[in-house]
Amino acid sequence: xxxxxxxxxxxxxxxxxxxxxxxxxxxxxxxxxxxxxxxxxxxxxxxxxxxxxxxxxxxxxxxxxxxxxxxxxxxxxxxxxxxxxxxxxxxxxxxxxxxxxxxxxxxxxxxxxxxxxxxxxxxxxxxxxxxxxxxxxxxxxxxxxxxxxxxxxxxxxxxxxxxxxxxxxxxxxxxxxxxxxxxxxxxxxxxxxxxxxxxxxxxxxxxxxxxxxxxxxxxxxxxxxxxxxxxxxxxxxxxxxxxxxxxxxxxxxxxxxxxxxxxxxxxxxxxxxxxxxxxxx
Amino acid sequence: xxxxxxxxxxxxxxxxxxxxxxxxxxxxxxxxxxxxxxxxxxxxxxxxxxxxxxxxxxxxxxxxxxxxxxxxxxxxxxxxxxxxxxxxxxxxxxxxxxxxxxxxxxxxxxxxxxxxxxxxxxxxxxxxxxxxxxxxxxxxxxxxxxxxxxxxxxxxxxxxxxxxxxxxxxxxxxxxxxxxxxxxxxxxxxxxxxxxxxxxxxxxxxxxxxxxxxxxxxxxxxxxxxxxxxxxxxxxxxxxxxxxxxxxxxxxxxxxxxxxxxxxxxxxxxxxxxxxxxxxxxxxxxxxxxxxxxxxxxxxxxxxxxxxxxxxxxxxxxxxxxxxxxxxxxxxxxxxxx
Amino acid sequence: xxxxxxxxxxxxxxxxxxxxxxxxxxxxxxxxxxxxxxxxxxxxxxxxxxxxxxxxxxxxxxxxxxxxxxxxxxxxxxxxxxxxxxxxxxxxxxxxxxxxxxxxxxxxxxxxxxxxxxxxxxxxxxxxxxxxxxxxxxxxxxxxxxxxxxxxxxxxxxxxxxxxxxxxxxxxxxxxxxxxxxxxxxxxxxxxxxxxxxxxxxxxxxxxxxxxxxxxxxxxxxxxxxxxxxxxxxxxxxxxxxxxxxxxxxxxxxxxxxxxxxxxxxxxxxxxxxxxxxxxxxxxxx
Numbered sequence: 001x002x003x004x005x006x007x008x009x010x011x012x013x014x015x016x017x018x019x020x021x022x023x024x025x026x027x028x029x030x031x032x033x034x035x036x037x038x039x040x041x042x043x044x045x046x047x048x049x050x051x052x053x054x055x056x057x058x059x060x061x062x063x064x065x066x067x068x069x070x071x072x073x074x075x076x077x078x079x080x081x082x083x084x085x086x087x088x089x090x091x092x093x094x095x096x097x098x099x100x101x102x103x104x105x106x107x108x109x110x111x112x113x114x115x116x117x118x119x120x121x122x123x124x125x126x127x128x129x130x131x132x133x134x135x136x137x138x139x140x141x142x143x144x145x146x147x148x149x150x151x152x153x154x155x156x157x158x159x160x161x162x163x164x165x166x167x168x169x170x171x172x173x174x175x176x177x178x179x180x181x182x183x184x185x186x187x188x189x190x191x192x193x194x195x196x197x198x199x200x201x202x203x204x205x206x207x208x209x210x211x212x213x214x215x216x217x218x219x220x221x222x223x224x225x226x227x228x229x230x231x232x233x234x235x236x237x238x239x240x241x242x243x244x245x246x247x248x249x250x251x252x253x254x255x256x257x258x259x260x261x262x263x264x265x266x267x268x269x270x271x272x273x274x275x276x277x278x279x280x281x
Numbered sequence: 282x283x284x285x286x287x288x289x290x291x292x293x294x295x296x297x298x299x300x301x302x303x304x305x306x307x308x309x310x311x312x313x314x315x316x317x318x319x320x321x322x323x324x325x326x327x328x329x330x331x332x333x334x335x336x337x338x339x340x341x342x343x344x345x346x347x348x349x350x351x352x353x354x355x356x357x358x359x360x361x362x363x364x365x366x367x368x369x370x371x372x373x374x375x376x377x378x379x380x381x382x383x384x385x386x387x388x389x390x391x392x393x394x395x396x397x398x399x400x401x402x403x404x405x406x407x408x409x410x411x412x413x414x415x416x417x418x419x420x421x422x423x424x425x426x427x428x429x430x431x432x433x434x435x436x437x438x439x440x441x442x443x444x445x446x447x448x449x450x451x452x453x454x455x456x457x458x459x460x461x462x463x464x465x466x467x468x469x470x471x472x473x474x475x476x477x478x479x480x481x482x483x484x485x486x487x488x489x490x491x492x493x494x495x496x497x498x499x500x501x502x503x504x505x506x507x508x509x510x511x512x513x514x515x516x517x518x519x520x521x522x523x524x525x526x527x528x529x530x531x532x533x534x535x536x537x538x539x540x541x542x543x544x545x546x547x548x549x550x551x552x553x554x555x556x557x558x559x560x561x562x563x564x565x566x567x568x569x570x571x572x573x574x575x576x577x578x579x580x581x582x583x584x585x586x587x588x589x590x591x592x593x594x595x596x597x598x599x600x601x602x603x604x605x606x607x608x609x610x611x612x613x614x615x616x617x618x619x
Numbered sequence: 620x621x622x623x624x625x626x627x628x629x630x631x632x633x634x635x636x637x638x639x640x641x642x643x644x645x646x647x648x649x650x651x652x653x654x655x656x657x658x659x660x661x662x663x664x665x666x667x668x669x670x671x672x673x674x675x676x677x678x679x680x681x682x683x684x685x686x687x688x689x690x691x692x693x694x695x696x697x698x699x700x701x702x703x704x705x706x707x708x709x710x711x712x713x714x715x716x717x718x719x720x721x722x723x724x725x726x727x728x729x730x731x732x733x734x735x736x737x738x739x740x741x742x743x744x745x746x747x748x749x750x751x752x753x754x755x756x757x758x759x760x761x762x763x764x765x766x767x768x769x770x771x772x773x774x775x776x777x778x779x780x781x782x783x784x785x786x787x788x789x790x791x792x793x794x795x796x797x798x799x800x801x802x803x804x805x806x807x808x809x810x811x812x813x814x815x816x817x818x819x820x821x822x823x824x825x826x827x828x829x830x831x832x833x834x835x836x837x838x839x840x841x842x843x844x845x846x847x848x849x850x851x852x853x854x855x856x857x858x859x860x861x862x863x864x865x866x867x868x869x870x871x872x873x874x875x876x877x878x879x880x881x882x883x884x885x886x887x888x889x890x891x892x893x894x895x896x897x898x899x900x901x902x903x904x905x
Contacts, residue, residue: 015759022869026857030664030868037665037673037858044674045681052685052739056731060720076735079720079727083713084701084792086822087453087465089493089503092539093793096783098741098776106498106801107541112557113608115497115601119804131769133752134762142755142862154752175503175539207505210537210544219542255553257546259534262506266532427818427825428811461703462710463823499800500793540797599813601804611806616814 015140090177100168101161107171174209174218182217189215189280190228192273199273202266206259215280224256229279240271306348311341428617432457434464436574438526439519441486444472444572447587449531449547450517451504454574455524467493468563468574469504469536470528473588487588490563491536491549492577496556499600500540506533521571536560548583548590557603559583562592576618581605659854666860666868672754673858675747680846682740683775687839689733696723699831701787701824712787712827737779744772756859764852771845774838781834787827795830796822 009017031037055076062074085091095103102123109118129136141147172178183204186192192200203209209218213226235243239250244267247256259267315338322330434456444450449471456464473487493502508531509516517528535552536545543554550559559580566573579598584591595604602612626634648654696719700711707714719726748768751757757765784795799822803813818825860867 012759018869019760022857022859025868025870026664026666029667029866031667032662033665034661037669038661040671040674041677044671044678048678048681048739048743049685052682052732052736053728055735055739056728059731059735060727079731080717081786081788081790083710084463084787084789085465086463086792087467087493088501088789089451089467091501091789091793093500093797094790095794095798096738096779098738098779099794099798106555110542110555112551112555112603113606115555115557116608116611116804116806118555119498119601119801120806120809127769127773131766134757134765137758140758142758142859144753144862147755150752150755154749158749175537176505176508177503177539201511202507205505205507205511206532207534207537210505210542257535257552261534261547262532266507424815427815431820460823461701462708463701463703464821498797498804500797599803599810600800602810612810613807614810616811616820618820 011138011140018140092172092175092178097165097169100166101164104164104168104171107168172219176205176207179204179209179217186215186217190277191281192276196273196276199269199271199276202262202270203273206262206270211256214277227274227277229277231275231277232279235275237268237271237275240274241267244270306345308341308345308348312338312345315339315341431617433576436523437521438470438523438572438574439521439528440571441472441567442570443517443519443528444470444488446472446474448472449504449506449533451508451527451529451531453527453529458522458524467501469493469531469533470572471587476588486567488565488572489548489587489590490565490574492561492563493536494561494600495538495540495543496551496558496560496579496600497538497541497543497554500538502536502538502543502545502560504531504533505535505537505544506531548586549580550582557601557608558598558605561597562594579604663854665858668860668864668866668868669858670861672750672861675743675750676853679740679743679747680850682736682743683842683846685732685736686740689729689736690835690839692729693719693733694835696726697785699785699828701827710787712785716786737782741775741779744775748772754859754862761852761856761859764849764856767845767849767852771842771849774842774845778834778838778842781830781838784827784830785834792822795826799826 059074059076059079062076063079094100105122106115106118109115137147137150139147144151180201183200186200186204187197203214208214208227211224212218213224213228215228241264243250244258244262245260246258247254259270262270315334315336318334318337319331320334322332322334436454436456438452438454449469451467452470453465453467455462456466469489469491471489473489475484476487477483478485494500495502509529512530512532514530516530519526519528533547535547536549537543538554538556541555543556544552545556545560546552548559549562551557559582561577561579563577564575566575577597579595581593581595581604583593593605596615597618598604598612598615603609644654696715698711698715702711703709704711704714716730719730721727751765751768780795780798784791799813799816802816803809805812814820816826816829817823818829860869
């Protein structure tokens, strides 16, 4: 663009002039809201109400399990949950799905000193940025191709919120109450002999799956190895028991806590189970 | 007499008015009251009250009729039509300039307190007082009850014989039977045996009683270990003054939280994850050979185990609130707890 | 001007019908001025190139209306009490929800619509916000409208949070425990705010009634007021054209730099002149 000798009008003045042009354009070339725009709005509203009614119907009819048991999980979850029990030790709390991104944020900030960042720090900053957006972006450009920073920020925000929401939805802790239900499946896929079965129940409820993965069950934490085929290493019952009683004596520097409190009989059952775990085939 | 007619629009109307309309009077009101008293008296006390009402109605009706027929009897009446006085520009008021459409602000000589300023002040002041009289009690009602009357509850968990030595139990109880199920709570309890009280040197029972509310955000903490069903031990059901108490034996290697991955050891110390301190504990007393739970307190960490544990205790804080370290200064003042 | 001939019977009937309809409208207009406002709203001009994405705002409003109506109906049968029913041993609030779902005629539909309408409402608000961002419609003079919109979004999520507790089942109870404790971790005032929300030191029946009051009265009132302001500003400031539109309202005549033009075009697309190029019916008052 050639340099123009006259004074450049301020951004606010330009914006006001554009708005004045906008109003003149709409007056001259615009269409009346009714019926043109209102027609589109009406169609969209009908669509929205239809979707809501359909969701309600699917929720009801797909959760109509055998014998009309409303706690049966249908396509959209059960229509009835057990009543509130403040003394439960087997429930896994989760918020409504549109809070999953905040929920997963709390799982990311695992260090105690950073907790308040995840609970109030990051959400507050995000909200402030959102509210202040018109004051942070004062440029007049409105076409997406002329707003690279805005477009990149938007794409990053959408992707990160999507990822956080999805990870929040799939997060599991693999604590006793969840894993114990998988025991029959584990016995089947690992072909565990009857002598190993008391041990698999102990394994499922003693909290091992909080750090170890086993045949697709459990969470991976603190570098704990996968135990699906631990029996193929032929460590022997004695070593297994010694390790369970005092992990750092077998693996120096191990963060695994001691399970000696289970008692020698149960430790033996666990060791038998571990030695019988030859992998899923 | 209070004029009751509308102000006349045209000259003609006003002439007509003065000639034909009856004068304004109060008597119809009295007449109406009399009729109402008659009707009410019919319901309450026909002899006395209806008679009074009838007398009132007759008297006022007579007076009304007398006024209404005044001109028929030749008495002339002069009725003042309602006219509004145009107020002269009062002191302090200036006419708005011709080009301005807004309200002109009164320019007042600040040396004198004029009547309008007094009225302004009085209106605002009285308005403030009335607003305060209404708002303050209501605001108090909205805000204060959450913080006052936090009752301490004692929970009877049953005889000590239910708690064999060194056995952990997942204990479920109801804190306040009046509130019902909503005050059901869970604690992990172990009888540590007897220990010498440092002050009295007598042998007193020692219990480790850990609350199952996670110190991160309050989720229900689970025991990492097999419970009675897998151990082949029976759950003890006890019924006390607090309602049903359930004791489920468990062999925990630690405790874990299903929400965000917090892990604790058997003394409640945090071993992994986001919890900001150790699990809260219940203080307790032994009354007539029964275990009684008192209030909860917060713990930053515990050194040692069982009866020899040294518990670093603090006043109860909410989940996620640090009780030691630099972050404790974020929470200098706790709301009233029991 | 056409020559006046005798009106046909159909025309007379139509004229009478118009008078019949106009009479109450004129009566209202003279006494309140509202009909003029409604007329302005309905017949105002909007840019001729607006796009389907711009229906998301009114779609969100529809979802909110669905929530409001189903919510009012549910409130006639729902009981906000955490006390235990002595006959069944279950909480009264939980039972009232089961009663609505199982026993009342079409109760399952109203409850289902309310529950899923909440998710649809929040999704539509986010989509609408994204559309406004994409169009750059938060810039002058619509900054205030954007701020109001963000406040509506926050209020909507708070409405979802308070409503989540009302069925008083396990998911409701524990999600609320965590949510309130989240607020409690805010420095200085956090513990006080958390105790106020809970109505005490622990979650109890007080929490349920408190959340019911917030969910039914305070937050919907705030949302309705904010939506009213939001709509007023939309009507006053107008709806933007899609920014990539060739005939965007308000576009500068020589805005396009030569580099942006497609090869082959030597001059920017001329703006159509006034009413002759497009069917411009007389628009609303400006």
